[in-house]
Structure formats: C-alpha cells, structure tokens
Amino acid sequence: MDNTANRIELCGQLGAMPEYSHENHGRKFYRFPLEVERLSGTTDTLQIIVGEVLLNGLDLAVGDTMYVDGQIRSFNSRNESGRKLIISVFAQFIQLCDSEPENLVVLTGTICREPTFRRTPLGREICDIMLAVNRHYRRTDYLPCILWGRTAQEISGYPTGTVLQITGRLQSRTYTKQLDSGSEQRTAYEISAIRAEIQPESV
Numbered sequence: 001m002d003n004t005a006n007r008i009e010l011c012g013q014l015g016a017m018p019e020y021s022h023e024n025h026g027r028k029f030y031r032f033p034l035e036v037e038r039l040s041g042t043t044d045t046l047q048i049i050v051g052e053v054l055l056n057g058l059d060l061a062v063g064d065t066m067y068v069d070g071q072i073r074s075f076n077s078r079n080e081s082g083r084k085l086i087i088s089v090f091a092q093f094i095q096l097c098d099s100e101p102e103n104l105v106v107l108t109g110t111i112c113r114e115p116t117f118r119r120t121p122l123g124r125e126i127c128d129i130m131l132a133v134n135r136h137y138r139r140t141d142y143l144p145c146i147l148w149g150r151t152a153q154e155i156s157g158y159p160t161g162t163v164l165q166i167t168g169r170l171q172s173r174t175y176t177k178q179l180d181s182g183s184e185q186r187t188a189y190e191i192s193a194i195r196a197e198i199q200p201e202s203v
Contacts, residue, residue, distance in 0.1 A: 006133045008089055010068040011102035012036035021049060028052040037101045044172045050091040069093040074141040087189035103169040105191050109133035110163050117156035127152035145191040155196055163199040168192050
C-alpha cells in the first residue's frame, strides 16, 4: 500500500462492536473505537473507519486485541454549533493479534498555519502546528500536531510552507466546550510528535 506520507500502525483493544458509518461508491464502511494504552497507563480511544470487506471473516468480540494499519484522515463537519475537525483512522488492513499496545504515526506534510509556541505554567515548551498532508485524488488531510521541548522551540521558528516529517503517536483528550445552550464534553485528537525533521523540499 502507498502510505509513505501518512501511515499509522495501532495495536489495541476493540472498545465496541463496529457500527455502520456510511456508504461511498457502493462500498459500506463501519466505525469502531480502538483503545490503545500508553506507557503511562493512560488510554487513547481512537475512531477507526473500516470497509466492510476487511471485516468479513473476522469473529469479533469487545475486548479483542486488534492490529490496524492505515492512514489518519480529517473531515470538516458543519452543524449548528459551528465547524469541527473530525479526525479518524482509515484502516487499510486489520487483524486480530496478541501483541503489546502500539501507536506509531509517520507523516510528511506542509505547515499550513503559523506555528503557535507557548509554555505551560510549569515552564514546559509546546508548539502547536497544523500539517497539511496530501493524498490521492487531490485531497488533503489537515492534522493537528503538538511538539515538545527543544523540538517545539526549533519548529516554532519555521514559516508556513515548510515541509516536515513527523514521527509520533495519535492521542485523544477530552475537554469541555462552552456553548450558548450550556457545556458539552468533547474529544480532541492530535499527533504528539516524538521527532520532527525538516525535509529537503523546504530547505
């Protein structure tokens, strides 16, 4: 498969049975949560989209350990409360396994928004970037990434248009969104970078 610019490998537990998501060009797709434990013990709950053909023949039960190989996809959802960036994993291969938890992402894309550099109250350096990652059929996925420490400081100085390769993990976090009608619990997804390298195209 051709995922050199956008690849994710996951191994985790099936959080719920697959449910019908949508149909595209006559193909049915299903959605399910995959729970991937970090070394810290925190669990990331990631949304997986998979074609019906990949589910055929799999005898699944909640709690099963699954391996997923695919790409991270983004979609802009619009509703009454505004626009929301939906992040999910498009599975290109899945199988049951008995391996240890895994969460590995490798992306190559372009910084498409001015990097935001900040420090936590404890002084930890953080840089938020939005990476535009091209895929087939002239589509682009816009993926939020977070960098830490010296890497955050270095990348914050690069302009939009810089091409980066990022290696890290896809993580989830919950937060409270204040709306006119009250508060709402939401989940955000971002790639936490372990390493970021400037690519020759932007030097």
